[in-house]
Amino acid sequence: MLILNKTAGVFSKPPKRKVYEFLRSFNIYPGTLFLHKLVLGIETSCDDTAAAVVDETGNVLGEAMHSQTEVHLKTGGIIPPVAQQLHRENIQRIVQEALSVSRISPSELSAIATTIKPGLALSLGVGLTFSLQLVDQLKKPFIPIHHMEAHALTIRLTNNVEFPFLVLLISGGHCLLALVRGVSDFLLLGKSLDIAPGDMLDKVARRLSLIRHPECSTMSGGKAIEHLAKQGNRFHFDIKPPMQRAKNCDFSFSGLQHAIDKTIMQKEKEEGIEKGQILCSAADIAAAVQHTTACHLAKRTHRAILFCKQRNLLPQSNAVLVVSGGVASNLYIRKALEIVTNATQCTLLCPPPRLCTDNGIMIAWNGIERLRAGLGILHNVEGIRYEPKCPLGVDISKEVGEAAIKVPRLKMKI
Ligand code: KG4
Numbered sequence: 328m329l330i331l332n333k334t335a336g337v338f339s340k341p342p343k344r345k346v347y348e349f350l351r352s353f354n355i356y357p358g359t360l361f362l363h364k365l366v367l368g369i370e371t372s373c374d375d376t377a378a379a380v381v382d383e384t385g386n387v388l389g390e391a392m393h394s395q396t397e398v399h400l401k402t403g404g405i406i407p408p409v410a411q412q413l414h415r416e417n418i419q420r421i422v423q424e425a426l427s428v429s430r431i432s433p434s435e436l437s438a439i440a441t442t443i444k445p446g447l448a449l450s451l452g453v454g455l456t457f458s459l460q461l462v463d464q465l466k467k468p469f470i471p472i473h474h475m476e477a478h479a480l481t482i483r484l485t486n487n488v489e490f491p492f493l494v495l496l497i498s499g500g501h502c503l504l505a506l507v508r509g510v511s512d513f514l515l516l517g518k519s520l521d522i523a524p525g526d527m528l529d530k531v532a533r534r535l536s537l538i539r540h541p542e543c544s545t546m547s548g549g550k551a552i553e554h555l556a557k558q559g560n561r562f563h564f565d566i567k568p569p570m571q572r573a574k575n576c577d578f579s580f581s582g583l584q585h586a587i588d589k590t591i592m593q594k595e596k597e598e599g600i601e602k603g604q605i606l607c608s609a610a611d612i613a614a615a616v617q618h619t620t621a622c623h624l625a626k627r628t629h630r631a632i633l634f635c636k637q638r639n640l641l642p643q644s645n646a647v648l649v650v651s652g653g654v655a656s657n658l659y660i661r662k663a664l665e666i667v668t669n670a671t672q673c674t675l676l677c678p679p680p681r682l683c684t685d686n687g688i689m690i691a692w693n694g695i696e697r698l699r700a701g702l703g704i705l706h707n708v709e710g711i712r713y714e715p716k717c718p719l720g721v722d723i724s725k726e727v728g729e730a731a732i733k734v735p736r737l738k739m740k741i
């Protein structure tokens with residue numbers, strides 16, 4: 328299969344730029360004189376086909392993305408073979424678009440970085456197969472990327488953040504707390520024992536039939552919950568945060584989901600409506616579930632900060648907490664986390680929303696970080712496989728639980 332057709336015009340160079348491009352082929356930039364690394368990043372781990380070209384100073388030269396959200400909203404969740412087919416249909420166009428927007432020739436790339444773990448097997452396979460063909464065609468080094476590592480390091484593209492820092496990654500597919508000590512040096516402090524918060528919010532939104540709500544029909548579940556919660560009163564429902572007795576940094580969201588399912592069923596009976604119709608109390612339920620989710624995330628994060636400070640893993644003051652992933656765009660949850668960082672003299676940082684969700688930029692940037700650190704750059708890709716499941720870093724969550732740190736109560740006045 329032909330991947331890049333250099334004669335098709337997309338990558339042909341306009342004559343007036345010839346001298347400039349010639350100089351750049353020697354890494355010489357008119358007006359400046361420094362070495363520039365350029366990485367193409369490719370992301371297909373879930374339901375977004377994304378690509379970007381980023382340079383070593385964090386400049387995004389080009390970016391393109393095809394989101395499958397609308398298709399999956401209609402089917403009520405991601406159907407892996409459908410996601411795979413959509414990735415196949417779009418990957419070449421998306422990579423070509425990112426490259427042509429960046430106005431570089433593929434020969435100028437220093438490396439190609441692609442998410443190979445963790446994620447949906449069928450989706451990861453499309454990105455990896457495509458990338459390996461490209462690597463072979465262009466004779467470039469390959470940098471395999473861990474999707475969660477990329478989420479965690481994104482903040483270093485937008486902010487001047489030094490290691491170590493704490494990261495909370497919350498999305499539809501992930502939920503973890505980790506200490507980031509270096510580009511590829513992570514301590515896993517806690518993770519969800521069942522589903523991720525975004526998955527739970529998506530399920531609750533589906534159960535509330537928010538797709539039929541005129542204000543929410545095009546929103547993801549989590550966004551719809553946040554939107555509706557603004558109109559609701561969380562005090563109408565008392566939903567307890569999960570795992571209150573477990574003094575660790577793990578999370579759980581499926582119990583919460585079932586508790587809300589029961590509440591919805593009861594309310595349907597009370598309001599005399601059928602499953603599939605929208606409850607009068609939907610906004611109150613959304614407000615309650617959002618609040619409970621925020622409190623649960625805040626409590627575990629608070630414990631992680633205290634643990635890291637107790638073990639001198641983080642500085643005593645001005646430590647950084649980074650929150651990323653699709654759920655991090657929720658402003659209510661951010662405020663809850665801000666209460667925690669204020670109480671612990673930490674700084675809360677979130678990448679901008681478009682970099683919180685899956686994107687190609689974070690993969691390209693992770694490639695740059697790895698190039699600079701000289702870590703995991705492959706010149707021979709033989710035997711490289713994708714890994715649907717792959718933990719991040721060294722798991723010390725048991726040790727965190729054994730420390731059994733009691734977390735002082737904070738008023739969650741949001
Ligand atoms: O990072 P992301 O785009 O994809 C992965 O899951 O990897 O995150 C998507 C998730 C979905 O579950 C979506 O419902 C949730 O992030 N989400 C939100 C908000 N916007 C997106 N959750 C809460 N509040 C939001 N504003």
Ligand code: ZN
Pocket residue numbers: 474478498652684685
């Ligand atoms: Zn993600």
